[in-house]
Amino acid sequence: MTNPVPVKTTGLAALVAIAAASLGIIYGYDTSNIGAAKDFIKEQYTLGDGMTQAMATVVVVGEILGAIVGGWFANRVGRKTAMVTVGASYAVFALCSAIAPSVALLLVARFMLGLTVGVSVVVVPVFVAESAPAKSRGAMLVAYQFATIVGIILGYVFGFMLADSGQGAWRWMLGIAAIPAVLVTLVLMRLPDTARWYMSQNREDEARQALSRVEPDADAAEIEHELADMRQALRDESGGGLRELFRKPFSRATFFVVGLGFFIQITGINAIIYYSPDIFAGMGYNDNFGKYMLPAFVQLFGLAAVIVSLFTIDRFGRRPILLGGISTMVVAFITMIVAYQMAGGEFKGGGAAGIVGFIGLVLVVIGFSFGFGSLVWVYAGEAFPARLRAYGSSAMLTADLVANAIVAQFTLTMINGLGGSTTFAIFGVLTVCALAFVFKFAPETKGRKLEDIQHFWQNGGTWPADSAAPIETAK
CATH class of the missing domain: 1.20.1250.20 (MFS general substrate transporter like domains)
Structure with a gap:
């Protein structure tokens, strides 16, 4: 490389x-x-x-x-x-x-x-x-x-x-x-279009021009070297098929990324985004500021969590970040249940129960942004060889969106029919399942080359004894 x-x-x-x-x-x-x-x-x-x-x-x-x-x-x-x-x-x-x-x-x-x-x-x-x-x-x-x-x-x-x-x-x-x-x-x-797409269409002159515009400091030899790398990558990515996702050794990787994609949404993050005004109104924040601005403040904490995750993922690894984020979501849903129990099913103008509920929503967004939100496409990109990477990412995204559709269609019905406490208890149980799933199946890929990660799946979900050791990242 x-x-x-x-x-x-x-x-x-x-x-x-x-x-x-x-x-x-x-x-x-x-x-x-x-x-x-x-x-x-x-x-x-x-x-x-x-x-x-x-x-x-x-x-x-x-x-x-x-x-x-x-x-x-x-x-x-x-x-x-x-x-x-x-x-x-x-x-x-x-x-x-x-x-x-x-x-x-x-x-x-x-x-x-x-x-x-x-x-x-x-x-x-x-x-x-x-x-x-x-x-x-x-x-x-x-x-x-x-x-x-x-x-x-x-x-x-x-x-x-x-x-x-x-x-x-x-x-x-x-x-x-x-x-x-x-x-x-x-x-x-x-x-311009991308040099890689031009190469995939056998339009090398246009690829060369596009690459020169993106990297004007590169000399002719460097440009030609990059074009050669693209040719090799395109050859490596050819020959993959959808059926290979469901055959050994990559069926286990497919199970993992599809399961991860489904858990990312079924644990309820978009219930918070789509229906925050209803949730805040239900917690006693009935004015326009409470229904529309408080959700915006909650998302500010999500921005901060993304930044923290970006600066720590290559220091602490994938599993600690993901497990830490999901664990925070479990605590968050417990906090939401406590808030509804404190209110006795009826929040009065916010109050102590409303404050606890606000903290719970903040923790949900922090936990999601720190874990699931930051790592979803990292695992999608690392789990498969080049020829299967696009298929694997599509499978993960499809599972993610199917779960998203379920959450979008039934959250409001659950909140109004079952109550907030039961609704968030359901999300909490699903998040515990997600935590167990990640703990059982997620590999730690920090510092490992993409080629070496394939050994994990080929060895039945464990690292072979002769697998290359992780590359130490700068502290």
């Missing part, structure tokens, strides 16, 4: 980072803005819990389909064209959601928005990884994740700012995402 060419951040690399971060913000905004908008939609159209939940669920269903076709679409038309399509579609379907004259058409618009989101979840990390200089690639991928949380916060903030705009406030909440979507589409149109 060659050392990456040391390069400085170029104007093109900066545009890549800005475009990716902007799409991350839009994605996060579209994830949380329905939390505020649904209250006004529910009131205007006199919706029950089932149809109110459908506003969130239909997006997730679209995401599942978008994720399934996203990789094929990006390979077919190119990374740049796929990204431009995503940006333009965000704008179109955000506006369609805002002007929808009926609930049925609103659901159609939100389904199409979800389809776009699903494609973006697949395409954006690929576009960044293939467009950014090696020196700044990791930071740019982290920037996308960070920007997504910023977008979630903005969804709540704009919900609060627009809450007093009358019955049509939800139209502004949903439609405002079109503005940054148009701007980022204009930026994306200025970017």
Whole structure:
């Protein structure tokens, strides 16, 4: 493996980072803005819990389909064209959601928005990884994740700012995402496609030009060396098939990443994001500030947890970070149950029980962001050889989104039907199951080369005695 060419951040690399971060913000905004908008939609159209939940669920269903076709679409038309399509579609379907004259058409618009989101979840990390200089690639991928949380916060903030705009406030909440979507589409149109995609299409001259723009300090020999590395990587990735995921030795790895993807969402993080206004209202915070701004404050703790995880993952390893985050979520759900028990089922203007409940929600977000949120794609990328990596990531994402759809569709029904205490007890039990699953099946891959990690799965889920020792990371 060659050392990456040391390069400085170029104007093109900066545009890549800005475009990716902007799409991350839009994605996060579209994830949380329905939390505020649904209250006004529910009131205007006199919706029950089932149809109110459908506003969130239909997006997730679209995401599942978008994720399934996203990789094929990006390979077919190119990374740049796929990204431009995503940006333009965000704008179109955000506006369609805002002007929808009926609930049925609103659901159609939100389904199409979800389809776009699903494609973006697949395409954006690929576009960044293939467009950014090696020196700044990791930071740019982290920037996308960070920007997504910023977008979630903005969804709540704009919900609060627009809450007093009358019955049509939800139209502004949903439609405002079109503005940054148009701007980022204009930026994306200025970017070239990735050198790796050009190489996959046997367009070497264009690949060489794209690589020269991304790494202007690299000389001709270094450019040719990187192109040779791409040719070899493309050969290594060929020949894999979906069936191989379910055969030994990688069936165990498939079981692990699919199970991990499912537990990431079934433990309830998006119940917190989609229905925070309802949860806070149920805890006695009934004014607009309590319903829409307190969820934004909660997400600030998530940002801090992501930063801490990023600086500790290569020091302490994958398992401690993941197990620590999930354990924090277990404590958080116990705290939520205590809050509801303190309130006797009825919170009065917040009070001591409301404060305990707020702390519980903060701990849920901290635990998730520190563990699951930071490590989900690390394991997806490390568990499989190159030829199976895309299939494995897709399988993990599909399991993640299916669990997300279940949570979106039934959380409000559980809260209103079973009560908050029972609802969070269910999430707590599922989180304990996730903790046991990770403890049993998650390998510690810190400091090991990707090639060596395959030995773990080939040896029945244990490291062979002759396996290469982990590479010590800098303290």
